[in-house]
Amino acid sequence: MRLTCSAGVLGQGLHVVSRAVSSRTTLPILNNVLMQTADNGLQLTATNLEIGIRQTIPAQVQEEGGITVPARLLTDFVTSHPEEPLTMSLDKKTQSLSLKSARFDATIRGIDPADFPPVPAGVDGRKVKVDQTGLREAIEQTVIAASTDEGRPVLTGVYVQLNGGKATLAATDGHRLAVKTLAVEAEAGETDTIVVPARALTELGRILKTGEERIDVTVGAQKNQVFFKTGDVELMSRLIEGTYPNYQQVIPAQSTTTITTKTQDLLFTTKMVSLFSKDAANVIKFKTEGGKLTLTANTSEVGQNVAGVDAKIDGQDLQVAFNSKYLLDVLAILGTEEVQLGFTGPLNPGIIRPVGKDDYLYIIMPVRVAM
Amino acid sequence: MPPAEVLPASRIAVLPASVADAIAAGEVVDRPAAVVKELVENAIDAGAHRITVRVQDAGRGLVEVVDDGSGIFPEDLSVAFQRHATSKISRLEDMRAVSTLGFRGEALASIAAVAEVEAVSRAAGREAGHRVLLQAGAVLESGVAGSPPGTRLTVKRLFFNTPARLRFLKQPATENGVIVRLVSELALAWPDRSLRLELDGRRVIDTSGEGDLRATLAALYDAETAAAMLSLDDAVVEGLIAPPSIHRATRDHTIILVNGRRIHHRNLAFAVEQAYRGLRDPDRFPVAVLNLRIDASDVDVNVHPTKREVRFRNEGALFATIERACYRALRRSPVYELEAAAAGLAIREAPVLTPYYGTAESGAEPTAADASRLPPLAYVGQLLDSYLVAESRDAVVLIDQHAAHERVLFDRILTRLDQRSPAGQLLLLPQLVELGPPQVAALQSNQEWIERLGFQAEPFGPQTVRLRAAPAELPDRAVADVFARLLDDLAQDRTPEARRRATAALLACHGAVRFGDRLTAESASGLLAALSVTAEPISCPHGRPTTLVLPDQQLRRLFRRP
Numbered sequence: 001m002r003l004t005c006s007a008g009v010l011g012q013g014l015h016v017v018s019r020a021v022s023s024r025t026t027l028p029i030l031n032n033v034l035m036q037t038a039d040n041g042l043q044l045t046a047t048n049l050e051i052g053i054r055q056t057i058p059a060q061v062q063e064e065g066g067i068t069v070p071a072r073l074l075t076d077f078v079t080s081h082p083e084e085p086l087t088m089s090l091d092k093k094t095q096s097l098s099l100k101s102a103r104f105d106a107t108i109r110g111i112d113p114a115d116f117p118p119v120p121a122g123v124d125g126r127k128v129k130v131d132q133t134g135l136r137e138a139i140e141q142t143v144i145a146a147s148t149d150e151g152r153p154v155l156t157g158v159y160v161q162l163n164g165g166k167a168t169l170a171a172t173d174g175h176r177l178a179v180k181t182l183a184v185e186a187e188a189g190e191t192d193t194i195v196v197p198a199r200a201l202t203e204l205g206r207i208l209k210t211g212e213e214r215i216d217v218t219v220g221a222q223k224n225q226v227f228f229k230t231g232d233v234e235l236m237s238r239l240i241e242g243t244y245p246n247y248q249q250v251i252p253a254q255s256t257t258t259i260t261t262k263t264q265d266l267l268f269t270t271k272m273v274s275l276f277s278k279d280a281a282n283v284i285k286f287k288t289e290g291g292k293l294t295l296t297a298n299t300s301e302v303g304q305n306v307a308g309v310d311a312k313i314d315g316q317d318l319q320v321a322f323n324s325k326y327l328l329d330v331l332a333i334l335g336t337e338e339v340q341l342g343f344t345g346p347l348n349p350g351i352i353r354p355v356g357k358d359d360y361l362y363i364i365m366p367v368r369v370a371m
Numbered sequence: 372m373p374p375a376e377v378l379p380a381s382r383i384a385v386l387p388a389s390v391a392d393a394i395a396a397g398e399v400v401d402r403p404a405a406v407v408k409e410l411v412e413n414a415i416d417a418g419a420h421r422i423t424v425r426v427q428d429a430g431r432g433l434v435e436v437v438d439d440g441s442g443i444f445p446e447d448l449s450v451a452f453q454r455h456a457t458s459k460i461s462r463l464e465d466m467r468a469v470s471t472l473g474f475r476g477e478a479l480a481s482i483a484a485v486a487e488v489e490a491v492s493r494a495a496g497r498e499a500g501h502r503v504l505l506q507a508g509a510v511l512e513s514g515v516a517g518s519p520p521g522t523r524l525t526v527k528r529l530f531f532n533t534p535a536r537l538r539f540l541k542q543p544a545t546e547n548g549v550i551v552r553l554v555s556e557l558a559l560a561w562p563d564r565s566l567r568l569e570l571d572g573r574r575v576i577d578t579s580g581e582g583d584l585r586a587t588l589a590a591l592y593d594a595e596t597a598a599a600m601l602s603l604d605d606a607v608v609e610g611l612i613a614p615p616s617i618h619r620a621t622r623d624h625t626i627i628l629v630n631g632r633r634i635h636h637r638n639l640a641f642a643v644e645q646a647y648r649g650l651r652d653p654d655r656f657p658v659a660v661l662n663l664r665i666d667a668s669d670v671d672v673n674v675h676p677t678k679r680e681v682r683f684r685n686e687g688a689l690f691a692t693i694e695r696a697c698y699r700a701l702r703r704s705p706v707y708e709l710e711a712a713a714a715g716l717a718i719r720e721a722p723v724l725t726p727y728y729g730t731a732e733s734g735a736e737p738t739a740a741d742a743s744r745l746p747p748l749a750y751v752g753q754l755l756d757s758y759l760v761a762e763s764r765d766a767v768v769l770i771d772q773h774a775a776h777e778r779v780l781f782d783r784i785l786t787r788l789d790q791r792s793p794a795g796q797l798l799l800l801p802q803l804v805e806l807g808p809p810q811v812a813a814l815q816s817n818q819e820w821i822e823r824l825g826f827q828a829e830p831f832g833p834q835t836v837r838l839r840a841a842p843a844e845l846p847d848r849a850v851a852d853v854f855a856r857l858l859d860d861l862a863q864d865r866t867p868e869a870r871r872r873a874t875a876a877l878l879a880c881h882g883a884v885r886f887g888d889r890l891t892a893e894s895a896s897g898l899l900a901a902l903s904v905t906a907e908p909i910s911c912p913h914g915r916p917t918t919l920v921l922p923d924q925q926l927r928r929l930f931r932r933p
Contacts, residue, residue, distance in 0.1 A: 147847065149848055152847060152848055172799055173847065174798055174847035175798070175799055175847070177799055250800070280783070280794070281794050283794055300786065300790065301904070321794075323843070349799065366797050367795060367796050368795035368827065369792060369793065
């Protein structure tokens with residue numbers, strides 16, 4: 001293996017694939033990045049066995065080959081290196097990679113690429129195309145509701161339903177639910193459902209750029225893997241097996257109280273008030289009375305905070321309590337100037353929507369408290 | 372069918388004295404340990420300082436007690452073996468204020484009735500000793516004999532004339548175990564006497580008799596345990612109790628003495644256990660040696676022939692006094708410190724020495740001020756996804772993240788229960804729980820309590836309920852399991868209120884972050900802050916330590932810095 005590439009380009013590539021390097025692992029080779037020569041380029045691959053990321057960067061290849069080296073050291077070296085050509089060559093006998101430039105002559109001990117776990121390239125399967133910007137927003141708005149508790153694995157994923165030209169993403173941790181719909185380009189009449197790990201989608205979201213460019217999504221024929229490809233970057237993830245709960249029945253058809261207010265104002269006020277609920281399971285209370293909205297949090301040993309919010313209120317007076325974290329999460333990613341909250345009483349699901357958009361909704365389950 | 376056997380008509384007659392004695396002996400002497408007990412107590416009453424007990428063949432072969440006490444006058448030696456012969460009381464009035472261990476005058480007679488007994492004794496001030504040999508209560512030999520000052524009582528062929536008793540003896544190991552425990556207890560009751568026990572020639576117990584309870588405990592347990600014991604010295608209650616980190620699987624290690632006499636009193640032992648509430652596992656029990664100093668007229672010891680049971684004039688007040696004294700000693704107990712030891716690191720409970728810890732006014736009710744306080748902690752990082760590391764003044768502090776969070780949630784849940792302000796997170800996906808009949812019954816009769824915890828359950832078929840809400844602290848995965856366990860607990864006969872702390876501990880345990888959960892710096896700092904304001908931050912509701920302090924001076928020793 002012998003090649004020359006730009007230190008800057010290599011650094012960017014390493015930055016992308018390093019997201020899949022596991023920081024704590026009992027398998028040392030997973031701390032490494034796999035480098036293999038490819039058609040007119042160098043292919044970088046990293047995996048933590050759950051997801052894998054691969055990127056090909058331009059390089060002049062003089063001799064083919066491959067090696068794995070510690071991702072951290074290589075990334076630190078390359079990103080600190082001046083922007084100039086780097087020549088890499090592998091000593092196969094010692095499995096050490098030499099990096100040479102005008103002023104530096106470094107050698108890094110590596111591990112044989114044969115020991116690296118296989119990271120398949122997406123080939124067969126159902127393919128759809130989706131807009132990058134839209135997908136990034138959809139990921140951001142749904143992963144917040146996914147569970148982080150491995151106790152019910154299916155809830156740690158985002159449930160994706162493909163139905164013709166439409167994809168619906170849903171996530172819930174049992175206390176809240178986020179549902180987002182976006183347009184996709186697929187063959188007519190195609191339907192499919194998969195559960196993608198939320199962590200994989202979060203990483204995908206970091207890789208996705210804003211722009212017109214579309215991303216290819218391939219669901220493996222075995223329905224156990226999914227591949228995302230955008231430009232020269234590929235991300236692959238295992239899929240979560242299991243039956244996703246039927247969330248549709250939870251979504252309330254109408255509300256008896258609706259509150260419309262400025263998103264940022266409600267976010268700020270909720271933050272301020274919830275400082276006083278940290279020791280009380282984050283519970284804050286909403287109260288509407290005479291056209292006014294009041295937020296309250298109190299913890300007997302800490303104190304309390306009461307705040308008013310300018311809002312337009314329709315319907316019955318209401319008192320409802322919920323976990324402020326669930327509200328803060330959604331307000332931070334809603335993306336519209338105004339938000340609408342709908343309730344049908346203190347013990348029924350509340351529904352939160354961005355005003356002016358009908359492709360997103362967020363359900364929040366109240367907390368029963370003594371009012 | 373054979374003809375029915377006709378029993379010969381029996382005449383009713385008064386039993387010969389020897390038979391009557393053998394029957395009565397059974398009340399006092401039921402197993403070899405009882406012989407040991409009676410003889411050692413006699414030796415103690417005789418003012419002996421050094422008492423040696425030799426046992427062979429689990430007591431069936433030999434029980435011998437040698438003391439250096441005041442001895443028995445020759446003319447008294449045979450009388451001593453007659454029933455109700457005693458030097459300890461002489462008038463009925465004396466019984467109201469018994470201060471010696473024995474007094475009923477039954478022991479020697481009872482033993483002599485069921486064994487072969489040799490007694491050799493030289494009374495203080497006499498030139499020579501005297502010896503008697505008895506079998507089944509009858510004197511076989513009597514005469515002058517050489518003897519050092521004191522008494523040697525040798526009991527052989529125990530129960531030779533009561534085969535039923537012999538048959539009911541347990542395995543030698545069991546009988547030996549009872550003897551060891553008995554002598555240990557006597558040694559703890561009398562730290563100023565040197566007690567020695569030899570089983571088949573092997574020395575098992577040897578206490579110094581220097582009058583130091585802690586030293587005696589060290590001889591019976593081990594030096595570390597003895598060093599860690601917390602001392603109590605109240606007007607009424609004195610002794611040592613173990614810190615929460617030291618516990619045993621049985622109640623046998625809680626020893627209660629009344630004016631030096633070992634008693635068995637379920638309720639008073641429970642008072643000690645109560646003081647550990649929130650600090651111990653339900654199936655682990657304290658190590659404690661407590662002596663109650665009570666006016667002899669306030670206690671009636673003449674309830675049971677072996678004096679194991681006693682009655683108190685004011686048991687309720689005594690219960691409260693014991694519980695309070697133990698509670699205070701425990702809560703003043705200290706944070707857990709790590710120190711360099713031969714085997715690496717050892718855990719010890721640091722003495723109370725800094726202003727971080729509150730001090731208790733004597734006589735006051737236990738308050739939060741009695742509790743241990745953690746020093747201010749600055750969060751440093753997380754280790755192995757399980758431990759938090761913090762820095763304190765001149766010390767590294769390690770925190771078990773699960774135990775710490777458990778403690779925080781436990782206090783929070785208890786507060787909520789006390790204030791009757793439940794926080795039940797409604798579930799987006801109601802969970803179905805299958806119940807057994809006892810659980811269904813428990814649910815029906817405790818509906819209000821279950822809702823106060825934050826649960827909301829509705830029937831969904833005869834044996835199934837649908838959970839629509841759960842306590843806000845519980846993660847989704849734990850909801851159904853905790854609910855079912857809760858009903859199991861309620862199906863027992865205890866009332867919900869009695870189970871308040873156990874329930875809070877159950878919820879806290881399942882709600883807490885687990886070993887292996889990675890925490891963000893923010894939530895870890897938040898946890899430390901929350902822990903420091905709990906009432907008992909040093910241990911989790913099950914009694915395990917939450918924090919270990921590794922003082923800088925110990926680290927220096929470990930790194931061998933000068």
